[in-house]
Amino acid sequence: MIRLGLTGSIGMGKTTTADFFRQEGVPVYDADAAVHELYRHEAVEPIGAVFPEAIVDGVVDRSILSQTLAQNPGKMKALEAIVHPLVRRKQQAFLEDQELAGADLVAFDIPLLFETGGQKQLDKVVVVSCDAETQRERVLARPGWTEEKLAMVLARQMPDEEKRARADFVVETGFGLEIAQAQVKDIVQALRLEADVPWPEDE
Ligand SMILES: CC(C)(COP(=O)(O)OP(=O)(O)OC[C@H]1O[C@@H](n2cnc3c(N)ncnc32)[C@H](O)[C@@H]1O)[C@@H](O)C(=O)NCCC(=O)NCCS
Numbered sequence: 001m002i003r004l005g006l007t008g009s010i011g012m013g014k015t016t017t018a019d020f021f022r023q024e025g026v027p028v029y030d031a032d033a034a035v036h037e038l039y040r041h042e043a044v045e046p047i048g049a050v051f052p053e054a055i056v057d058g059v060v061d062r063s064i065l066s067q068t069l070a071q072n073p074g075k076m077k078a079l080e081a082i083v084h085p086l087v088r089r090k091q092q093a094f095l096e097d098q099e100l101a102g103a104d105l106v107a108f109d110i111p112l113l114f115e116t117g118g119q120k121q122l123d124k125v126v127v128v129s130c131d132a133e134t135q136r137e138r139v140l141a142r143p144g145w146t147e148e149k150l151a152m153v154l155a156r157q158m159p160d161e162e163k164r165a166r167a168d169f170v171v172e173t174g175f176g177l178e179i180a181q182a183q184v185k186d187i188v189q190a191l192r193l194e195a196d197v198p199w200p201e202d203e
């Protein structure tokens, strides 16, 4: 089984690109979705111990958490120390399920893949990328996002240029959906060919 990482900085188009992989029949683990789920269940208690104001009706309120972090960016480290080990556990469970199901190719959509060293457990990495101005416009168009919040997030992410340099494949999302989808098809085809190569027989 080939384990493919899918990463890219904020607003680069990871979610959209992950859906193109799903359309090619590739099961995709979604780290952001895992965090959303954790904020309703396992992460509520440990986050409540450090950020009591962020627990509303028994779940983590992301907008309150964001406000706390904007006032005190140093607290992001404490949050990551709680969230990242829980996310890794969910990722491991996904991998085991897919191994049992006999999948030939699986992808892991992980925003902070390089920043957390997660690529070491994967075989190849796809970086999703576009120009910085398009990225900024996309993020600031989202409700609740400001220049300050974007700067706080970007400061904790590896620069796009460095990610591109480390990639096995780059999907360009600044030229429309069709071009990006065609690139995904090519990547999946190349990886499936690689996975099909039979091992040389023992002599
Ligand atoms: C800061 C929070 C509250 C903002 O929530 P909100 O719903 O507004 O945004 P969302 O979670 O969709 O994040 C949007 C993007 O921000 C980036 N981002 C999120 N957390 C981080 C982080 N700790 N460091 C760098 N970038 C981050 C990612 O590119 C992500 O895709 C939230 O992102 C959070 O709790 N982050 C800490 C957990 C974490 O590290 N998640 C990253 C994926 S494992």
Ligand SMILES: Nc1ncnc2c1ncn2[C@@H]1O[C@H](COP(=O)(O)OP(=O)(O)OP(=O)(O)O)[C@@H](O)[C@H]1O
Binding pocket: 008, 009, 010, 011, 012, 013, 014, 015, 016, 017, 032, 111, 138, 172, 173, 174, 175, 176, 177, 178, 180, 181
């Ligand atoms: N290939 C593309 N062509 C045109 N627009 C795109 C393309 N890929 C993504 N977009 C647009 O860019 C925006 C951000 O995309 P998406 O939500 O997939 O990014 P993301 O990397 O998952 O973001 P985040 O890291 O912030 O969660 C969306 O409005 C999406 O429609």
